[in-house]
Amino acid sequence: MAESDDIKVFNVSDVKDFVFAALNAVHVREDVAKLVTEGLLSASIRGADSHGIRLLPHYMAAVESGRINPDPQYKFERTASATGVFDADNTFGHAVGIEAIRKSMVMAREAGAGLVAVCNSSHCGTSAFFALEAAKNDFIGLAFTHANALLNTPNSTRPFFGLNPIAMAVPCEDEEPFCYDSAPSVITWNKLLQLCQEGLDAPPYSGADKTGTPTNDPNVITQLLPIGGYKGFGLAMMVDIICGLLTGMSVGRDIPDMYNTPLSQKRHLGQFYVAIKIDTFQPLKIFKERVKKLLDDVRNEPKRNVDDEIVVPGDPEKRAARRRLKDGIPINKDNINVFKAIAGKYNIKSIE
Amino acid sequence: MAESDDIKVFNVSDVKDFVFAALNAVHVREDVAKLVTEGLLSASIRGADSHGIRLLPHYMAAVESGRINPDPQYKFERTASATGVFDADNTFGHAVGIEAIRKSMVMAREAGAGLVAVCNSSHCGTSAFFALEAAKNDFIGLAFTHANALLNTPNSTRPFFGLNPIAMAVPCEDEEPFCYDSAPSVITWNKLLQLCQEGLDAPPYSGADKTGTPTNDPNVITQLLPIGGYKGFGLAMMVDIICGLLTGMSVGRDIPDMYNTPLSQKRHLGQFYVAIKIDTFQPLKIFKERVKKLLDDVRNEPKRNVDDEIVVPGDPEKRAARRRLKDGIPINKDNINVFKAIAGKYNIKSIE
Numbered sequence: 001m002a003e004s005d006d007i008k009v010f011n012v013s014d015v016k017d018f019v020f021a022a023l024n025a026v027h028v029r030e031d032v033a034k035l036v037t038e039g040l041l042s043a044s045i046r047g048a049d050s051h052g053i054r055l056l057p058h059y060m061a062a063v064e065s066g067r068i069n070p071d072p073q074y075k076f077e078r079t080a081s082a083t084g085v086f087d088a089d090n091t092f093g094h095a096v097g098i099e100a101i102r103k104s105m106v107m108a109r110e111a112g113a114g115l116v117a118v119c120n121s122s123h124c125g126t127s128a129f130f131a132l133e134a135a136k137n138d139f140i141g142l143a144f145t146h147a148n149a150l151l152n153t154p155n156s157t158r159p160f161f162g163l164n165p166i167a168m169a170v171p172c173e174d175e176e177p178f179c180y181d182s183a184p185s186v187i188t189w190n191k192l193l194q195l196c197q198e199g200l201d202a203p204p205y206s207g208a209d210k211t212g213t214p215t216n217d218p219n220v221i222t223q224l225l226p227i228g229g230y231k232g233f234g235l236a237m238m239v240d241i242i243c244g245l246l247t248g249m250s251v252g253r254d255i256p257d258m259y260n261t262p263l264s265q266k267r268h269l270g271q272f273y274v275a276i277k278i279d280t281f282q283p284l285k286i287f288k289e290r291v292k293k294l295l296d297d298v299r300n301e302p303k304r305n306v307d308d309e310i311v312v313p314g315d316p317e318k319r320a321a322r323r324r325l326k327d328g329i330p331i332n333k334d335n336i337n338v339f340k341a342i343a344g345k346y347n348i349k350s351i352e
Numbered sequence: 353m354a355e356s357d358d359i360k361v362f363n364v365s366d367v368k369d370f371v372f373a374a375l376n377a378v379h380v381r382e383d384v385a386k387l388v389t390e391g392l393l394s395a396s397i398r399g400a401d402s403h404g405i406r407l408l409p410h411y412m413a414a415v416e417s418g419r420i421n422p423d424p425q426y427k428f429e430r431t432a433s434a435t436g437v438f439d440a441d442n443t444f445g446h447a448v449g450i451e452a453i454r455k456s457m458v459m460a461r462e463a464g465a466g467l468v469a470v471c472n473s474s475h476c477g478t479s480a481f482f483a484l485e486a487a488k489n490d491f492i493g494l495a496f497t498h499a500n501a502l503l504n505t506p507n508s509t510r511p512f513f514g515l516n517p518i519a520m521a522v523p524c525e526d527e528e529p530f531c532y533d534s535a536p537s538v539i540t541w542n543k544l545l546q547l548c549q550e551g552l553d554a555p556p557y558s559g560a561d562k563t564g565t566p567t568n569d570p571n572v573i574t575q576l577l578p579i580g581g582y583k584g585f586g587l588a589m590m591v592d593i594i595c596g597l598l599t600g601m602s603v604g605r606d607i608p609d610m611y612n613t614p615l616s617q618k619r620h621l622g623q624f625y626v627a628i629k630i631d632t633f634q635p636l637k638i639f640k641e642r643v644k645k646l647l648d649d650v651r652n653e654p655k656r657n658v659d660d661e662i663v664v665p666g667d668p669e670k671r672a673a674r675r676r677l678k679d680g681i682p683i684n685k686d687n688i689n690v691f692k693a694i695a696g697k698y699n700i701k702s703i704e
Contacts, residue, residue, distance in 0.1 A: 079632040080464030082434035112435030113467050117633045140598075155662050156653040168590050178593070180586040212656040228579030234532040234665035237650070238520050241530070245642050246492075246633045252649060280431040281469045281598045290597050297604060298589070301508040304564040310507050313586035 008336060009328040010351050016041050018339065018351045019053055025346035026063045028070040032095040039094030043126045044329045047320030050190035051126045053329070057338050058259075059092070059123075065263035068092055068122050076103055082111040085247075086118045090266045093124025097143065097271060101130045104275035105139055112280040117247040118271040121145075123258060127167035128181035128317070134275045135169035135177035138284060142274040143167040143181075146243035148257045151185055151236050152223040157212035159223040160252045163189060164239035171278070173288040176321075178295060179314040184232035185224035192218050243270040360688060361680035362703050368393050370691065370703045371405055377698035378415045380422040384447040391446030395478045396681050399672030402542030403478045405681070409690050410611075411444070411475075417615035420444055420474050428455055434463040437599075438470045442618045445476025449495065449623060453482045456627035457491055464632035469599045470623040475610060479519035480533035480669070486627045487521035487529035490636060494626040495519040495533075498595035500609045503537055503588050504575040509564040511575040512604045515541060516591035523630070525640040528673075530647060531666040536584035537576035544570050595622040 019040055023033035036059070044052030062068040072091035076099075078084040084103055088096040100116040107114030124130070127143040134141025147162030163183035170178045186206040195202050195218040207221030208214050215221060226232030244251030247270030256267045278284050298312050324330075331339070336351070343350035371392055375385035388411070396404030414420040424441035426448075431437060436455055440448040452468040459466030476482070479495040486493025499514030515535035522530045538558040547554050547570040559573030560566050567573060578584030596603030599622030608619045630636050650664050676682075683691070688703070695702035 080462070080629065083464030083629070083632040085633060110432070111463050112432030113465055115465050115628065140594075153650065153653050153662060155656050155660050157656050158654060160650055160653055166587075168593075170593055180590055182580075182583045182586060184580075184583070186580055227583050228534075228536070228538055230663070230665060231534045231536070231579050234534060235518075237646075237664065238532055241520075241522055241643065241646070242492075245639055245646065246628075246630070248634050251642070251646055276467065276598075277432065277435070278598070280435040281437060282600050287597055290603070291593065294589075294593070294597065294603055298505065298512055301505050301512055302510060304507050304509050308507050310505060311582070312589065313582060 006333040007330045008333075009330050011328050012041065012045065012325060014351055015044070015053060015329050015331075018343070018349065019056055021348040022056060022060060022342055022346065023063075025342075025348055026060050026070065028063060028092070029072075032070065032072065032091055035095035035098045036092045039092075039098075039125045039129045042129045042132075045321050045324050046126075046128070046317040047324070048126050048128070048317065050188065053331070054335050055123075055125070057342065060342070062122070062263050067263050067266055072096075074099060078103075078107065082107050082113050083115045084117075086116050088118055088121040090120050090122060090268070093121045093145070093269065093271060094129065096121050097124045097127075097130040097273065098133055100271070101133050101141060101143070101273045101275060104141075104273045105134060105137055108139055108275040108277040112277050114275045116273045118273070119247045119249055119268070120266075121269045121271050122267050123269070124271055126181060127165050128169065128179050130273060131167040131169035131181065132177055132179055135171045135179070138171050138278060138288075140171075140274075140276040140278060141167075141169045142276075144239050144243050144272040146240045146249075146251065146255060146270060148255045149253045150189065150223055151233065152208045152212060152225050154226070154229050154233055155212075157210070161233070161236035161240055162255065163224065164236045164243070166235065166239060170291055171284075171288050172295065173285070173292040175292055175295065176318055177314075178291055178312065179317065182313070184226050184235040186227055186232075187224060189224065192221055192224070242272045246270075246272065358685040359682045360685075361682050363680050364393065364397065364677060366703055367396070367405060367681050367683075370695070370701065371408055373700040374408055374412060374694055374698065375415075377694075377700055378412050378422065380415060380444070381424075384422065384424065384443055387447035387450045388444045391444075391450075391477045391481045394481045394484075397673050397676045398478075398480070398669040399676070400478050400480070400669065402540065405683070406687050407475075407477070409694065412694070414474070414615050419615050419618055424448075426451060430455075430459065434459050434465050435467045436469075438468050440470055440473040442472050442474060442620070445473045445497070445621065445623060446481065448473050449476045449479075449482040449625065450485055452623070453485050453493060453495070453625045453627060456493075456625050457486060457489055460491055460627040460629040464629050466627045468625045470625070471599045471601055471620070472618075473621045473623050474619050475621070476623055478533060479517045480521065480531050480666075482625060483519040483521035483533065484529055484531055487523045487531070490523050490630060490640075492523075492626075492628040492630060493519075493521045494628075496591050496595050496624040498592045498601075498603065498607060498622060500607045501605045502541065502575055503585065504560045504564060504577050506578070506581050506585055507564075509562070513585070513588035513592055514607065515576065516588045516595070518587065518591060522643055523636075523640050524647065525637070525644040527644055527647065528670055529666075530643055530664065531669065534665070536578050536587040538579055538584075539576060541576065544573055544576070594624045598622075598624065
């Protein structure tokens, strides 16, 4: 992140209006644009800036170049009472993910669980967005997406699988849902970029150079190392089996790179969504109360460093959301300039 | 592992007969004993010795002391077309897991997927055993169990969650199923015990002492560190939410320790099983062929160290199984002596 002089804070609803107007300007259909806006805002509000509004210019270019279809014809087929396949017609993964997890919830209401395989999709932002949609409706939500190769294969010179995240959200009494959303790499790609910018070393055994050799120099890191070696590698592989093979899409190195592929080329990504109806297993209220107690019990464990906290997954995002919903979303100068240029080009109201 | 002088190799079918006879001797019902025998043999054949036949004496004592019910009355309730709850009546987790994943498969045949929450269970051995049962029947199988606290909570002095494994098995053309079965700790508990025996250091940041301080001395390690810090910790938490909260069982530090709890005390563990019918998503044959290609593609990636292999999760277990099915199961002197004592006490045929 740049110096604070280079960062301004913008009101959430102003940013939201700008993002929606920008998507509208490149003719993204209203229902799609609305969900993409919500997805990008959700990431930026929760502090996941790498997957938030900074991606807007990339997405707009992808629409204008033909990669992302702004006016999709969704096809959903319910293949059994708890399963379905959803053809995204190459539109935004953000919109498709919400449509798909809603189908999962419809099936879960009837069948106890709903599993939807999405084909012909594109980048979907944070998987938390979809898992949380289920949890806010009192389901357990699971969201999986694959991605292009960036995770080093143990003992290989190069990456094969992507930084394929696993997300799970669970409703909680008197608190926003518990949400885990994590890639199986030691650090995130965004963290790597940040280390480059700040001239700091990467943590030991977090990345490797183009020969697969681990290095602390973020400037020569071309691939990230998996958590726990083969353990994290295996997690990425499981996600690719679900998101690539079970959806009929590509896997591993055959997945087109998000950036180093012409923006005219569709990515045909796969995603997988699951909703589980809690009260087919346990009374909902008791379950949610026990989730709350579990979260608090972990936070109240005895601390090794008393000046530091113990948190549970999702706590940093909840804290960011509280702050940003109140104070606004910080945007750095580079992105502000890009947004201003977009506003000028398409004659829409800028965020300033 | 002790010196090779101290290890003898025993024919698989002889070991199987001995284990079954021993369970029979403490009055484990035939259907239960058969599945427990298969579970223990499966682990020992696949090289997961920590979860294999060496646990037989512990289980026999647990039956005789009242922890494990040798003659359970199972209760299964199908709560929706894709979901059910299974009361294990405190019998062996090995037997219950197979019964439960079979229920999952019955539901998956009709509903596309089947999810079963198991309550009142006990230690189940390797989760791979249940996931593989589904994969051998051409389903994707997922198996989850929680366990007593052994995983350090980041910045806490002590463990809260167990080494809660995630297992997934997927059928594969012309090869045994792909199977991932892994706990979210840097090393396994068994590896720690082995390092103690051999007088070797533990890998950096794999374990911590009783104050939560990381140490390489295996003799003072009382808890293991999660892969990727909060990432692996979060995986263990997700599994406990599914296996504890969704089953109505205990979670975290309330789960009775396997060894340091009187053997008369039931553990009331929870497990969770999922079967997914592949051809509700993709043609089965194509899917299995693509799994095979994926496995081979990963194995054939360019190597960094050409003298070492690149493997996929499950490869070491497949290799051990090929060898042990042919040559037999290695058992060390200590275990041989224990087994001989069991044979003498119960007047059953020893493995020698």
